[in-house]
Amino acid sequence: xxxxDKKKKxxxxxxxxxxxRFYEDILKERPDCVNVLIPLGDAYTxxxxxxxxxxxxKKLAKLKPSDPTIHYNLACSLSLVxxxxxxxxxxxxxxxxxxxxxxxxxxxxxxxxxxxxxEFKVFFAKLQRLKDKSH
Numbered sequence: 743x744x745x746x747d748k749k750k751k752x753x754x755x756x757x758x759x760x761x762x763r764f765y766e767d768i769l770k771e772r773p774d775c776v777n778v779l780i781p782l783g784d785a786y787t788x789x790x791x792x793x794x795x796x797x798x799x800k801k802l803a804k805l806k807p808s809d810p811t812i813h814y815n816l817a818c819s820l821s822l823v824x825x826x827x828x829x830x831x832x833x834x835x836x837x838x839x840x841x842x843x844x845x846x847x848x849x850x851x852x853x854x855x856x857x858x859x860x861e862f863k864v865f866f867a868k869l870q871r872l873k874d875k876s877h
Contacts, residue, residue: 761785776805783815787852792822803832810841818852829856830865837869844869 765782772778783798796819802812813836820829833847833856847853847866856862 759789762789762791774801774805776802779805780812783819787819787822792819795819796823808839810836810839813839814841814843814847817856818850821853821856824855826856826859827861829853830859830862833862834865844873 762782762785765778765785768778769775769782779798779802783795783802786792786795786798796816799812799816799819802809803816806812813832817829817832817836820826820832833853844866847869848857857866
């Protein structure tokens with residue numbers, strides 16, 4: 743039974759490593775391919791390579807400067823590496839560009855450290871008031 747448990751634990755890591763290498767290889771030929779950068783950034787973050795994920799998210803924000811989800815993901819990456827003021831700035835951009843998954847903002851583990859900032863609490867309270875007024 744323990745042997746099977748070990749295989750289950752190591753197999754997902756190998757798959758993620760393959761996944762990352764796969765996307766990195768594609769980017770060698772097409773370095774600005776958004777449809778490859780998005781899953782690569784996600785794979786880096788899932789694997790715990792937060793700095794690499796942040797680099798990808800910064801590149802995506804340059805390629806698609808008004809995309810709300812890309813700015814949200816950039817806020818998450820910044821939060822994960824402890825750049826909280828920058829994370830809040832990007833989260834505000836995401837909302838201004840149309841990101842409206844407020845429940846997700848409140849529960850996303852990637853934003854745990856950001857939610858501790860008093861500035862975040864003020865910002866989120868304003869979002870809640872705006873949401874309540876619109877309904």
